[in-house]
Amino acid sequence: MISDGFGMTSEAMAREFMRHGNDPTTDWASIMDTMLVGTSRTRSSNSLVTDSGAGATAFSCGSKSYNGGIGITSDKKPCGTVLEAAKAKGYKTGLISTARITHATPAAFAAHVINRDMEDLIALQEIGNNTISHSVDLMFGGGRCQFLPKSHDEGCRSDEVDVWDLAKRAGYTRLASRSTLDSSDPSDISLPVLGLFAHGHMSYEIDRDPKEQPSLTEMTTKALDILDHNSDDGPGFFIMIEGARIDMAGHDNDPATHLRDILQYWETVSAVRKFVDSHPDTTLVSTSDHETGGLTLGIDPMYEWHPEVLAPVKKSAELICSEMKGMASDRLRDHVVNTVLPGYLGIDDAGDGEVMNVLTAASSNSKLCRRMVGQTVSARAHIGWTTGGHTGADVGLYAYGVGASDLRGCYENTQIGAFLAKYLDVKMGSITRSLVNEVTEQRGFSHGSSDNV
Structure with missing residues (x-):
């Protein structure tokens, strides 16, 4: 689980907000507080301050990358990810995000491009139109426009490729609305499945219309049920779940919006913990790729917020x-x-x-x-922000379930990727070798600026 842009002060803010409103005692702890095992260092290969592409690649490949790299090493060569290695060993796999599913964090687990903005190519790679076919069995999130051709009313691709149709031809069960997700029976859904519930990023939790879009918790609960029902013939499943818009609210220095997405992430963690409790051979790891905003509680000259x-x-x-x-x-x-x-x-x-x-x-x-x-x-x-971007601060590391104690301490972000591979007993080297001819550049790509670096 990746809480994008979620720093230790953000946790303190959410905790104190809940304590202020519901519990006057000072010893109240959040679901995250009860799972804290250490911290993670977040730098990329070319900067103390990482972006989400390099941050997620550290988790997925166990390797450093430069800011903007997706599933790729610092010398711009594809690196096999823990998700791809898990799939090769028989695990079912999943990606969930409240951002576009082609956005940097989910992309880094299933795609290999030299620039995170190459989302046209990322969409194709995510559905298996690359060296490794069907590496992702389940994808839930936003970003439907990236799967539709340029000429489509809702398309935002730079070409006329209909990836939504390609996904159908590749065998994906497609879900495009809240109602189709709610009506789907986990025991009846055959993998792979692609659920895209928003044109672009999914709504902030504070703005979300529950009749139109599922929450991160609802997508996660449904995904766990689907993957669990479909994992009887293998060793289990690996899933990455991202609370993406925590970061985007931090970029906007928007504290209430930041808070509501954190609280929704807490709720999702709680749901996953319940799953772990009923499946005691499962491990939950939660951390952030970086902190966003340089958040401060209590600004000078008054020590209060x-x-x-x-x-x-x-x-x-x-x-x-x-x-x-x-x-x-x-x-x-x-x-x-x-x-x-x-x-x-x-x-x-x-x-x-x-x-x-x-x-x-x-x-x-x-x-x-x-x-x-x-x-x-x-x-x-009385909240302060030092930046509209990311910072180089360490972030919290949280774990629950089998092997959680092995993560106690302060770890480089790449070591978390190594932990995941060790826990799943997979090696990414053979996947990396198979990717030697992978296409990592999008044809006709025009370099622009990322919306959230």
Whole structure:
């Protein structure tokens, strides 16, 4: 399990928010606190501050990569992943993410490209249109547009390849809505299965319409049931589950949105722990690829913070900014004063400075808008952020089940990948050798900037 962008201060923030609202005692602990075994060092091969591609590749291959590399070593050669090695040994395999399923973290377990933005190629590799066919038996997440051709109304590929149709021809059971997921009986679903429940990234938990999109917990619970039902003829299964949007809210310095995705991740961890309890030969490992935002609780000069400020927030900065961008200028001030601040952010006594901050945000570019809205809430809560990017801080390492004690201590991120391989008794070397002719560059690719580095 990977809580993307989730640092130790984020855990403290979520813990203190829950304690403040529900338990006045100081010894209350979260589900994560009860599983803490150590910390992980997060640097990539070319930077103290990693991106998600290099961070996830350390877990998947047990090897360092450069920022932007996906399932590839620092010299741009494909490396076999623990998921691919598990599949070769007879394990069933799965990937779940609240981001696009072609995004950096899930991609690093089942694809091999020199640049994380080569998502057209990643989609093809994930469904087995590469050297290793059908390495992933189950994929749940967002990013349907990356599987549809450029000419499709919902397509966002740069070519006319219909990967959604290719997946069908490759034998994938396809799920494209909340209702199809809910109505599917785990014992009746034959693998492989591909469930894409959003056009792009799935909604933040604070914005999610439960009638339209399943939660991370719901996707995970269904996936565990499906994989469990389909693993009788082999040694078991390996699955990577990512709480992806924790990171994206950190990039936006949006504390309430960050918090709600953390709480949803906690709920997912709790569900997986219940599975481990009923399947005692199973191990759960949870960590982060990096910390995002440089979060601080209690900003100078007062040694205090106010968790109650986060409770009434009802929408993400992303959704608020999107709404304001489409609004006529003559309506904007009224919307900010009477809807955004009191209705969405829970600020009933906004000062002139806060009103002006949000109005300025509305006329700024999208990234700056989101950050300014997030920081409006942060200032009230006495929360500080040092960056809109990642940091080089160590992150928490959590484990539960068989072998959990073997992870006690401070580990390089590559050592976590080595632990997974040892636990599953798989070796990635033979997979790496089979990938020597793998296509790692997307034809016609135009280098741009990643949306979340």
